[in-house]
Amino acid sequence: MENQTKIKVESLNLSIGNKVILNDINISIPKNKITVILGPSGCGKSTLMKSMNRLTDLYPEMKVSGNIFIDDEDILHTKNDVTEIRKRMGLLSQRPYPLPMSIYKNVAYGLKISGRVNKQLLNKRVEHYLQQASLWNEVKDRLKDPASSLSIGQQQRLCLARGLAVDPDIILADEPTSALDPISSQEIEKKFLELKGNYTIILVTHILRQAARIADYVVFMYLGEVIEQGPAKEFFSNPQTEITKAYLRGSIN
Amino acid sequence: MNWNRIRDNISPTRLQINKFNEVWMLVWTLFLVVVPLFIVSGLLWKSSLLLENHTLKEIIFSSEWKPMSGKFGFLPFIMSSLWVTLLSLLIAAPICLFSAIHLTQYANRYVLRFMQPVIDILAGIPSVIYGVWGIIAVVPFVAEKIAPMFGVQTTGYNILSASIVLAVMVIPFILNILIDIINTIPKELTEASLSLGAGKWYTIKHVILRKALPGIISAMGLGLSRSFGETIAVLMVVGNVAAIPSGIFQPGYPLPALIANNYGEMMSIPQYDSALMFSALLLMIIVLFFNIGSRFLIMSYEKRFK
Amino acid sequence: MKKDSNKKTSFKKQRLKYEEYFFRGVMLLSSCLIAFILGLIIYSILVKGVPSLSWEMITQTPKGGFYFGKEGGILNAIIGSIYLAFGATFIAFIIGLPISLYMNVWLSHKEKWVNMLRFILDLLWGIPSIVYGAFGFTIMILLGIKASLLAGIIVTALLILPIMIRAIDEGLKTVPKGLKESSYSLGSTKSELAFKIMLRQCIPGIVTAVLLSFGRAIGDAAAVLFTTGFTDNIPTALNQPTATLPLAIFFQLSSPIPEVKERAYAAAVILTSIILIISVLSRVLTQKYNKHTIKF
Numbered sequence: 143m144e145n146q147t148k149i150k151v152e153s154l155n156l157s158i159g160n161k162v163i164l165n166d167i168n169i170s171i172p173k174n175k176i177t178v179i180l181g182p183s184g185c186g187k188s189t190l191m192k193s194m195n196r197l198t199d200l201y202p203e204m205k206v207s208g209n210i211f212i213d214d215e216d217i218l219h220t221k222n223d224v225t226e227i228r229k230r231m232g233l234l235s236q237r238p239y240p241l242p243m244s245i246y247k248n249v250a251y252g253l254k255i256s257g258r259v260n261k262q263l264l265n266k267r268v269e270h271y272l273q274q275a276s277l278w279n280e281v282k283d284r285l286k287d288p289a290s291s292l293s294i295g296q297q298q299r300l301c302l303a304r305g306l307a308v309d310p311d312i313i314l315a316d317e318p319t320s321a322l323d324p325i326s327s328q329e330i331e332k333k334f335l336e337l338k339g340n341y342t343i344i345l346v347t348h349i350l351r352q353a354a355r356i357a358d359y360v361v362f363m364y365l366g367e368v369i370e371q372g373p374a375k376e377f378f379s380n381p382q383t384e385i386t387k388a389y390l391r392g393s394i395n
Numbered sequence: 396m397n398w399n400r401i402r403d404n405i406s407p408t409r410l411q412i413n414k415f416n417e418v419w420m421l422v423w424t425l426f427l428v429v430v431p432l433f434i435v436s437g438l439l440w441k442s443s444l445l446l447e448n449h450t451l452k453e454i455i456f457s458s459e460w461k462p463m464s465g466k467f468g469f470l471p472f473i474m475s476s477l478w479v480t481l482l483s484l485l486i487a488a489p490i491c492l493f494s495a496i497h498l499t500q501y502a503n504r505y506v507l508r509f510m511q512p513v514i515d516i517l518a519g520i521p522s523v524i525y526g527v528w529g530i531i532a533v534v535p536f537v538a539e540k541i542a543p544m545f546g547v548q549t550t551g552y553n554i555l556s557a558s559i560v561l562a563v564m565v566i567p568f569i570l571n572i573l574i575d576i577i578n579t580i581p582k583e584l585t586e587a588s589l590s591l592g593a594g595k596w597y598t599i600k601h602v603i604l605r606k607a608l609p610g611i612i613s614a615m616g617l618g619l620s621r622s623f624g625e626t627i628a629v630l631m632v633v634g635n636v637a638a639i640p641s642g643i644f645q646p647g648y649p650l651p652a653l654i655a656n657n658y659g660e661m662m663s664i665p666q667y668d669s670a671l672m673f674s675a676l677l678l679m680i681i682v683l684f685f686n687i688g689s690r691f692l693i694m695s696y697e698k699r700f701k
Numbered sequence: 702m703k704k705d706s707n708k709k710t711s712f713k714k715q716r717l718k719y720e721e722y723f724f725r726g727v728m729l730l731s732s733c734l735i736a737f738i739l740g741l742i743i744y745s746i747l748v749k750g751v752p753s754l755s756w757e758m759i760t761q762t763p764k765g766g767f768y769f770g771k772e773g774g775i776l777n778a779i780i781g782s783i784y785l786a787f788g789a790t791f792i793a794f795i796i797g798l799p800i801s802l803y804m805n806v807w808l809s810h811k812e813k814w815v816n817m818l819r820f821i822l823d824l825l826w827g828i829p830s831i832v833y834g835a836f837g838f839t840i841m842i843l844l845g846i847k848a849s850l851l852a853g854i855i856v857t858a859l860l861i862l863p864i865m866i867r868a869i870d871e872g873l874k875t876v877p878k879g880l881k882e883s884s885y886s887l888g889s890t891k892s893e894l895a896f897k898i899m900l901r902q903c904i905p906g907i908v909t910a911v912l913l914s915f916g917r918a919i920g921d922a923a924a925v926l927f928t929t930g931f932t933d934n935i936p937t938a939l940n941q942p943t944a945t946l947p948l949a950i951f952f953q954l955s956s957p958i959p960e961v962k963e964r965a966y967a968a969a970v971i972l973t974s975i976i977l978i979i980s981v982l983s984r985v986l987t988q989k990y991n992k993h994t995i996k997f
Contacts, residue, residue, distance in 0.1 A: 192586075195590055197586050197589060197590065200582070200585065200586065200589070202503065223714075225589075225592045225593065225594055226592070228589055228590045228591075228592055229591070229592030231590060232590070233586065233587065233590035235583050235586065235587065236583075237583070239581060239583045239584045239586075239587045241584070241587065241588060241601075241602055242584075242602065242605045242606040243601075243605065251588070251591055251593070251601070252591035252592055252593075255591065255592050255593050255597060255713075301587070304587075304591065305590070305591070307591075308591050308592050314590075409890055409893070410890065412890075412892055413890040413891055413892045413893075416891075416892040416895075416896075417807060417891065417892075419799070420799045420800070420802070420803040420807065421803065421807075423796055423799055423800050423803070424800050424803050424804070424818065426796075427800060427818065427821065427822070427825075427862075427866075428818075428821060430825065430859065431821065431824065431825060431828070434828070434832070434833075434836050437836055437839065437840070438832075438836060441839055489731070490731045490734060490735065491731075493724075493727050493728040493730075493731035493732075494728065494731040494732045494734075494735055496728055497725075497728035497729060497731065497732050498732060501725060501728065501729075502732070506732070509736070510732060510735075510736065512980070512984065513735065513736050513739050514735070515980060516739060516976075516977065516980050517735070517738075517739050519913075519916050519917075519920075519976050519979070519980055520742065520920070520973070520976060521919070521920025521921065521922070521947055521972060521976065522920065522921070522922060522923070522947070523920070523922045523947040523948075523950050523951055523969075523972070524742070524746065524920070524950075524969055524972060524973055524976075525742075526951070526954075527746060527749075527950060527954065527965070527966065527969045528741075528742045528745055528746060530954065531745045531746070531749050531966075532741065532742075532745045563738055563742075566735060566738075570735070594714075594717055594718075594721070595721070596717055596718075596720065596721035596724065597717055617827075620827055621827070623829070624827075624828070624829020624830070624831065624832070625829070626829065626830065626831040626922075626923040627922045627923055627947070627951060631951070631954070651829060651831045651923070654831050654835050655831055655834075655923060655926055658834075658835055658838065658926075658927055671835065672835065672839065675831070675832050675835045675836065678829060678831070678832060679828060679829070679832050682827055682828065682829060683824060683827070683828075686823070686824055686827040687824065690820065690823060690824075
């Protein structure tokens with residue numbers, strides 16, 4: 143249980159033109175834990191995460207090589223439908239981007255694609271996931287309102303509910319608290335700690351303290367390379383490389 | 396000591412130049428604000444003679460156009476303008492929308508590199524050239540190919556020909572706005588939808604088009620106002636018969652054509668002169684109405700992304 | 702239950718896939734149609750016009766009996782159009798450049814005003830050229846001015862002014878704040894920033910603006926319909942009437958005599974060529990000047 147690997151990245155390279163964004167990435171991400179990808183901005187953290195659910199397909203100028211195994215399926219070279227792969231991962235981006243529709247429809251969006259159209263079942267599922275994201279009590283009387291009428295913290299939780307609704311087993315979160323106020327950020331962090339029993343969570347951040355608070359496993363990246371990875375305790379108490387030490391001291395940012 | 400000299404000798408003139416520049420530039424900028432007011436009030440003043448002798452209702456809803464006996468019913472011209480512009484939008488709108496989605500979502504950069512100059516050149520071709528093309532190509536095509544399909548005999552100088560020419564003229568205009576609108580939609584929204592398991596097409600249908608809807612409507616509004624004022628090209632192919640058109644194979648006589656055909660020759664009859672200025676005013680009010688409405692819609696739409 | 706929903710999913714997916722194929726086809730067709738129409742326009746103008754294009758057409762003014770199909774050319778209209786477009790572009794530039802600089806330097810921290818000005822400019826751009834023409838003509842009558850090159854230049858300048866300002870404005874907008882701030886911190890006044898720094902940064906934008914306006918000025922017919930008059934002579938002074946290419950095409954095309962009509966097609970070839978040359982020129986120049994702009 144302790145060592146079960148969910149995602150395994152092997153010699154992943156990614157470049158745009160002559161510019162190398164990711165250089166020979168090898169990491170393994172444990173199942174049902176919070177893995178934090180840490181590093182200063184512009185080090186390729188977000189790009190690494192986008193390649194995990196193949197959003198890199200959107201940018202034809204990006205050249206990707208290497209392998210990413212999720213439950214032993216090589217998702218970069220699979221014959222299966224990309225949308226099926228993406229559905230297994232919920233995505234939270236830096237700023238919440240609610241879809242241009244009502245609160246209810248935002249959560250139902252993924253469910254409807256999956257073909258579940260039974261009205262009653264749909265209602266139940268929407269309620270369930272809004273509750274999971276601790277948003278239900280705040281929005282239950284105005285499910286028909288446009289999602290953009292929510293506060294930014296609420297919007298981020300709506301995006302979480304929306305992501306959970308497609309029944310993923312992985313949550314990808316790209317600096318999900320960077321646009322939020324401290325209290326909303328705390329709520330999101332708390333949510334992650336609750337959810338990690340059932341989900342493999344990957345969190346990209348450049349906030350050291352956030353990483354220290356919630357990480358089980360840490361991947362430290364610098365200039366497109368993985369410098370160090372390991373269980374959080376070891377990483378913070380006993381860093382191996384000079385760059386990591388410097389980063390933990392705060393001299394690189 | 397040295398510093399003081401610099402300050403004393405150079406600074407005052409530099410500051411004076413600066414002040415001087417500021418003043419005359421402000422005056423020129425104010426001139427810009429005055430121009431539209433000037434035009435509107437000028438047109439209003441010139442059309443007052445017509446408005447004194449006829450009620451507005453009579454002018455707009457009567458179809459009797461006999462300038463020599465003092466009867467000025469604008470309905471045929473207004474209806475012709477409506478027919479031509481609405482039909483041209485009906486032709487141009489789907490083409491623009493589909494092409495805009497294609498160019499923003501599916502086309503690779505080679506296609507873009509090819510299409511950008513195509514759109515620019517289409518936008519730059521003068522009205523009169525479109526008119527010539529209309530006479531050479533569209534009019535015979537309508538007369539010999541399209542009309543017989545419906546069992547109609549026509550010279551080809553009719554509402555349909557004018558609408559086709561006009562549609563081609565507004566395509567680059569609408570298309571450019573649509574491309575801008577769709578490109579302002581954040582890419583993260585597409586990413587969010589895709590990561591929920593939606594396909595590309597599903598995302599376009601349910602997220603992108605929905606988000607762009609106000610922008611699409613205003614682009615169409617701007618296109619409408621552009622084609623409403625188009626003069627020479629339409630005038631050359633529309634037939635110019637002052638009667639309310641009863642179908643797309645009938646000739647028409649839009650407002651701009653009325654002004655262009657008759658202005659300069661009616662100075663002897665003050666009421667006629669006034670009536671033509673009234674049609675210019677009418678034209679301007681309608682165009683400004685669509686313009687302001689569409690632009691407000693776009694502005695409120697852009698605000699939501701901030 | 703699970704199986705059933707899977708079936709439903711795959712059915713829905715299948716349908717979406719075909720729908721996407723269908724619409725992708727329609728979209729591709731739309732884009733192709735647009736390119737095809739441009740080709741068609743140029744092709745039909747060339748096919749009709751080139752056979753009647755002759756050296757005489759572009760080197761001579763109309764001789765006696767020109768409008769009955771006898772000899773002569775349209776040099777008067779070509780020169781007239783070039784005079785008109787140069788004059789109008791020049792005036793619009795002289796007025797437009799300071800206004801766009803004023804908007805981007807003096808008003809740069811008063812966003813509300815700038816936005817309002819941009820709004821007004823967009824509205825002005827939307828006013829049909831026939832309205833400018835008719836209004837200009839009324840003013841001319843009021844002041845007792847005859848139809849002339851100068852009147853045409855003024856009306857056309859007003860017509861292209863909004864395009865000129867908005868196009869330069871688009872260029873000035875992209876000047877980074879940092880450059881403005883560093884210029885201020887070196888002690889320059891607003892005028893110096895505007896005329897020495899912003900201007901130089903925006904040369905590509907200005908070139909595009911000028912060419913765009915020139916193209917619009919040379920092609921517009923409705924604004925000059927009443928204001929320039931029409932004559933067979935090449936104007937030698939600003940107060941003389943002049944012919945223009947668009948109007949030469951327009952008038953000759955309405956003639957019942959086939960030879961005159963053919964000349965209109967030939968004139969259309971000339972006007973189209975001028976527009977195409979301007980378009981190519983603006984592409985080449987923008988690319989060339991872009992090399993010398995500091996990029997951030």
